[in-house]
Amino acid sequence: MRLKYPTDIRIVRVPCTGKVDVLHMLRAFEKGADGVYVVGCLEGDCHYNSGNLRARKRVEQVQKILDTIGIGGERAQMYNLSSGEGPLFAKYATEMHERILEMGPNPIKARRQQAA
Amino acid sequence: MIVADRKPIEEIIEEVKGYKHILVLGCNECVTVCEAGGKKEVGVLASALRMHAMNEGREVQIDEHTLERQCDHEYLEEIRDRIDQYDAVVSLACGVGVQFMAEKYHSTPIYPGVNTTFLGATEERGLWTERCQACGSCILARTGGICPIARCAKRLLNGPCGGSSSGRCEINKDVDCAWHLIIERLKALGKLEDYEELSPLKDWSKDRAGGPRKVVREDVQL
Numbered sequence: 272m273r274l275k276y277p278t279d280i281r282i283v284r285v286p287c288t289g290k291v292d293v294l295h296m297l298r299a300f301e302k303g304a305d306g307v308y309v310v311g312c313l314e315g316d317c318h319y320n321s322g323n324l325r326a327r328k329r330v331e332q333v334q335k336i337l338d339t340i341g342i343g344g345e346r347a348q349m350y351n352l353s354s355g356e357g358p359l360f361a362k363y364a365t366e367m368h369e370r371i372l373e374m375g376p377n378p379i380k381a382r383r384q385q386a387a
Numbered sequence: 388m389i390v391a392d393r394k395p396i397e398e399i400i401e402e403v404k405g406y407k408h409i410l411v412l413g414c415n416e417c418v419t420v421c422e423a424g425g426k427k428e429v430g431v432l433a434s435a436l437r438m439h440a441m442n443e444g445r446e447v448q449i450d451e452h453t454l455e456r457q458c459d460h461e462y463l464e465e466i467r468d469r470i471d472q473y474d475a476v477v478s479l480a481c482g483v484g485v486q487f488m489a490e491k492y493h494s495t496p497i498y499p500g501v502n503t504t505f506l507g508a509t510e511e512r513g514l515w516t517e518r519c520q521a522c523g524s525c526i527l528a529r530t531g532g533i534c535p536i537a538r539c540a541k542r543l544l545n546g547p548c549g550g551s552s553s554g555r556c557e558i559n560k561d562v563d564c565a566w567h568l569i570i571e572r573l574k575a576l577g578k579l580e581d582y583e584e585l586s587p588l589k590d591w592s593k594d595r596a597g598g599p600r601k602v603v604r605e606d607v608q609l
C-alpha cells in the first residue's frame with residue numbers, strides 16, 4: 272500500500288498489547304517520549320481473549336497518573352484496528368501526531384535537557 | 388493475606404514534597420499479591436514521583452527497592468547499610484511493615500504508600516473480600532466455616548437478626564447475610580443440629596478490646 276504516516280513515531284512490537292504494562296508506558300514518558308499510543312486488535316478479536324482490554328485499562332491508568340503529575344493524560348492513547356486496516360493505522364498515527372503537536376513537547380524532556 | 392489498597396498518588400506527593408532523596412520500598416508478600424505494594428507498584432509510584440518532581444523543576448533522587456518482607460528483622464536489615472542516604476522512605480508494605488521499618492530505622496521518616504484494609508481472599512483478579520478479623524479465638528468450627536465476626540455486620544454469635552432478607556444483609560443488598568450462609572452450609576454438611584446450640588458469650592479479651600496483643604511461643608523461642 273505504501274501509505275505515509277509521520278516519521279517521528281517509533282514502533283515497538285509486542286506479541287500482544289496485553290504485554291504492555293503501565294510501567295513500560297511511564298518509563299517511556301520518563302525518558303522523554305512526547306506521547307505513547309498502543310494499537311491493539313479490535314475488541315473481541317484478541318487472540319488471547321483479553322489482552323487488548325487489559326491494555327486499554329492500563330492506558331487509562333497511565334492517563335490518570337499523567338494528569339495527576341501535570342504531564343497531560345491525553346499523551347497516552349489506546350487504538351484498535353484489525354491487521355488488514357493499513358489506512359486506519361496511518362490515520363491513527365497522524366491523529367496522534369497532531370494531538371502531540373497541539374499539546375507541545377513532554378515537559379520532562381525539556382527539564383532533562385536543562386539539567387544536562 | 389493482608390489486603391491493602393493503593394493510596395492516591397496526590398497524597399503521597401504531598402507527604403514527601405520536601406525531601407530530596409527518597410526510597411520507595413516494596414514488599415514481596417501480601418501487598419504484591421493484592422497488586423498494591425509489590426515491585427511493579429514500586430516502579431509505577433517511583434516513576435510518577437520522579438516525573439512530578441522534574442516537572443516542577445525540583446531535583447530529587449528517587450530509588451526503588453523491594454524486600455522479601457518488611458515484617459521480619461532479617462529482611463529489613465538488608466537496607467541498613469544504605470538507609471542513611473535517604474531523607475525519607477515511602478513503604479508500600481502493610482501497616483505492619485511501615486511500623487517495623489519505623490522502629491528499626493528510628494531517625495528516618497517513613498511514609499505509608501498504601502492503605503492497609505483487611506484480612507481477606509482474592510475472589511478474582513481485582514476483587515478482594517474480607518474473611519477474618521483476627522479476633523483471637525476462632526469459632527469457625529461451630530459456624531460451618533463461615534465467620535460471623537468478620538462477615539456479619541453486627542458480629543452476631545447467634546444469628547441471623549431480623550434484618551436478613553432473601554439471603555442478604557440489611558446493611559446493603561449486595562452483602563450476603565453471613566448467618567444465611569452459615570445455615571446453608573450447615574444444611575449442606577448435614578449438621579443443622581449444630582445451629583440449635585446457642586453460642587456462649589465470646590471471650591473478647593483475645594480481640595483488640597484487650598489492647599495490643601502478642602503471641603509468645605516459648606517452644607520455638609531461642
Ligand code: SF4
Nearest residue numbers: 539547548556564565
Ligand atoms: S442480616 Fe445477617 S449479616 Fe446482616 S447483620 Fe443481620 S445477621 Fe448479620
